[in-house]
Amino acid sequence: MPKIGVLALQGAFIEHVHRLREIGAEAVEIRLPEDLDGVEALIIPGGESTTIGRLIDWYELREPITEMASDGKPVWGTCAGMILLATDVDQSTRAQHQPLLELMDITVKRNAFGTQLDSFEADLEMPAISGEPMPTVFIRAPIVSRTGPDVEVLGTLSDGKIIAVRQNNLVATAFHPELTGDRRLHSWFVNLVVSSAKEPAPAE
Amino acid sequence: MEKSTFKTKAGLAQMLKGGVIMDVVNAEQAKIAEEAGACAVMALERVPSDIRRDGGVARMSDPELIVQIKDAVTIPVMAKARIGHFVEAQILEALGVDYVDESEVLTPADNFFHIAKEDFNIPFVCGARDLGEALRRIGEGAAMIRSKGEAGTGNIVEAVLHLRQINGGIKEIQAMPKEELMSAARDLGAPYNLVREIHETGKLPVVVFCAGGIATPADAALVMQLGAEGVFVGSGIFKSEDPAVRAKAIVEATTNYQNPAKLAEISRGLGEPMRGLEIGQIEEKELLAARGW
Numbered sequence: 001m002p003k004i005g006v007l008a009l010q011g012a013f014i015e016h017v018h019r020l021r022e023i024g025a026e027a028v029e030i031r032l033p034e035d036l037d038g039v040e041a042l043i044i045p046g047g048e049s050t051t052i053g054r055l056i057d058w059y060e061l062r063e064p065i066t067e068m069a070s071d072g073k074p075v076w077g078t079c080a081g082m083i084l085l086a087t088d089v090d091q092s093t094r095a096q097h098q099p100l101l102e103l104m105d106i107t108v109k110r111n112a113f114g115t116q117l118d119s120f121e122a123d124l125e126m127p128a129i130s131g132e133p134m135p136t137v138f139i140r141a142p143i144v145s146r147t148g149p150d151v152e153v154l155g156t157l158s159d160g161k162i163i164a165v166r167q168n169n170l171v172a173t174a175f176h177p178e179l180t181g182d183r184r185l186h187s188w189f190v191n192l193v194v195s196s197a198k199e200p201a202p203a204e
Numbered sequence: 205m206e207k208s209t210f211k212t213k214a215g216l217a218q219m220l221k222g223g224v225i226m227d228v229v230n231a232e233q234a235k236i237a238e239e240a241g242a243c244a245v246m247a248l249e250r251v252p253s254d255i256r257r258d259g260g261v262a263r264m265s266d267p268e269l270i271v272q273i274k275d276a277v278t279i280p281v282m283a284k285a286r287i288g289h290f291v292e293a294q295i296l297e298a299l300g301v302d303y304v305d306e307s308e309v310l311t312p313a314d315n316f317f318h319i320a321k322e323d324f325n326i327p328f329v330c331g332a333r334d335l336g337e338a339l340r341r342i343g344e345g346a347a348m349i350r351s352k353g354e355a356g357t358g359n360i361v362e363a364v365l366h367l368r369q370i371n372g373g374i375k376e377i378q379a380m381p382k383e384e385l386m387s388a389a390r391d392l393g394a395p396y397n398l399v400r401e402i403h404e405t406g407k408l409p410v411v412v413f414c415a416g417g418i419a420t421p422a423d424a425a426l427v428m429q430l431g432a433e434g435v436f437v438g439s440g441i442f443k444s445e446d447p448a449v450r451a452k453a454i455v456e457a458t459t460n461y462q463n464p465a466k467l468a469e470i471s472r473g474l475g476e477p478m479r480g481l482e483i484g485q486i487e488e489k490e491l492l493a494a495r496g497w
Binding site for chain 2: 008009010011012013014015031032046047048050051054055058079080093094095096097098110111114115116117118119120121122137138139140176179
């Protein structure tokens, strides 16, 4: 089974570690660049995107993560992780200083549903992942407000808001699969990691 | 689609884990906190050390200030309401803050009862000194717990005690044979269903942060190593010599709490910490942690 790093700077990282271990993958917590040695994929968890973004820069993780992504290694961001992967954040919801990894050709709108009072649970259809609806939790969640030409939409809400996307080896979800007992997305990601390891890196 | 479920309430606290929630009294401090990497800010009228010094009744912040703080930052904004003051909580819910702290740091509004938190759409965090108190608050609907410590002292000793009491209590319940759980629930003054749940899972059903006395990066790392999932810092930041530098150092220490070499680096040259208070020098009636039950 592949060795998957979970960025453990701040946020709900331990939940991802638990879900990965439950399905037999090896999970390691990433705090400093040297922790990335031998890691085949990375999950950027939910948390506070401005906090995690600052810590990424303070600990010089930006370069090694960017390198992983361009080497074709899978990187998956959930909620704050989705924001960090985006090339841009909708101006109205952007923090004064909003560090971004700018790896996926998407624009993200932060806190797109309103305040905490608008956080919600819903069962969502995501045919690309599973034939059956999946339980999801959205907490002060973002949405994808623009997708580039290479971005595939994996899931939308009933009103069409985009909440799950993929661009080759990069995946982003606005919700938190790590908070439900459902492991389908984690299994799907592990399969992506296994199949990416077999293929050569995409030509730039 | 279902809003304001226990999962969404407790889930926001999960997103704050490994982070630092900083007390702020105005928008300017909130910006400094966000810039230093705070995962949320806590709006209150005065920081605990000023409440301790000046006395008088400490209440919910002026809603005008809370709105200004909300407008100044994009990170979650929490605000304190007095123990039992359910109307302050209603007002905070109407303002659309992200979390209400029913806090012993403010002057209690009710000496007998806490707020019926389950009835609210907004999530609550509450203080606790031991497992029984934590479970009573969760029973009332709290979606996050913080060990109380002794706010405004810059002295970590009570925070350590309360954290140890909460976590020690959990270990005891976990190790008990099942037939002892009901009498344990009676002795703790805690709901039986929650005692049973802890016996099975070995942990509280909500996130536990540490509060009350954190003044240095080492203090933050200490409570993290003792099992806190994140920290609240009140007077420790804005009553120190260089708040921005200290705030960033405490954020870093909360992430790298298990890395002494990194902690040594982080802790260097931060200027003077807040002046601390010896707990034994505080009159018993002045102890904030004793408020609430």
